[in-house]
Amino acid sequence: MNRENMPRRALNAAQQELYEGLLALAGQAEKMLHSAVEALKARDLDMAQAVIAADDAVDRNTLAVEEAAETLIARYQPVASDLRRIVTAMRIARDLERIADLGVNIARVTLDMGTEPLLKPLIDIPRMAVLAQEMVRDSLTSLIEERAEKAQEVHRRDDEIDALYMQIFRELLSFMIEDPRTIRRAIPLLFVARHLERVGDHATNIAEAVVYLLTGQRLTKQDPKR
């Protein structure tokens, strides 16, 4: 049948609306992560405060996406690619909400550290932050452009960010072993690294969801580092 009937058109329109909500949420989460990292680098406490304040809106929008998806399922009983699209939107919304939360966590660390001098200049953490943000952006681009291979690329890069995390972990550990008085200043940085590593995990989850959406295939991690 070349002509789509009205319920089909209604389902298409509702799906499009669902994805518009999801992409708006993605934009918010990306911005929060970015601001959290910038606030840390610049030791900008006001900016960190603003990141924390932005979280309520993200939580509300996550809920809105989930409710919209629920309504779609209840009203249209979608199957196959329609169903995958809706379930994927719900999963991705959760990951975006967690990414925004990790931005909040990083902002909290920035606030806790206040204006105290850093243990060491930030070098690897900004590199990790760039990588984490790229992974988030690329996973979302793969969704928008419907490119499974780009999503697979994000999935592979999770190993990179994990390796970087281990490097930072070892470095900070050696500081602390050498001089236990550095522990108080090393731990917050370790937390930041850990949060960024988790951002990478959520970006990987998004990428996996995109691959599932586009191909119906499940990507599995060889070595789940959880």
Add this chain to the structure above:
Amino acid sequence: MDTGKIEIASLSCAFGSRQVLHDITLTLAGRCVTAIIGPSGSGKSTLLRCLNRMTDLVPDARVSGKIILDGTDILRREQDVVQLRQKVGMVFQKPNPFPRSVYDNVAYGPRIRGLRRRRELDRVVEEALRGAALWEEVRDRLHAPALSLSGGQQQRLCIARCLAVRPQVLLMDEPCSALDPAATAKIEDLITGLRRELTVVLVTHNLQQAARVSDHTVFLLDGELVEAGETATIFTRARDPRTDAYVTGRFG
């Protein structure tokens, strides 16, 4: 004024000693599709029939309460029932075209109302058939007998017959129960399109249909209004446990 909103206040209906509707108070939004759902015998069709006084045809029916359409109570004694049924059209379970031509079926209402000029009549018939998404299929056989059409086409013809007198409200009592899935899809398609023009009240046993095509859903049980609300809400988080039990198929 012409919003097609229907306000029902304390509506009760009994047939002889049998009380069928108990004190229903409900507003049906104009230019929306409202689905009335509920198990057999819950009073769905009776509620629908009150809306254009079809209940008048039942000898021992007693109807009380108010139904306000366009600022007037259609249950009041002075209400001209013929005029009411022009404003509030109805489509039934089984298509019931007159045993005449396609054209004459649609022209029937306008002719009764005194429209005689051929050109004008042609225009009204075409418009109504287009409104019922039937024009393309019958334009070359307007003078064929209506009963030669398929079941789904006959049902759309009945809808066109209603539309020809420009009603504000269209009542539909299980309009797809005698149709196959393809014909059903066309009627559903039509229903969702019609809401731009008029108020549609749809009685259906098919919960998926109610979920797909309606904006609001009303759930009746044993003649009582259990819950009314947005369709999305009724089908995801109904307030009343009986509504949830019904839409999830636990009874009825």
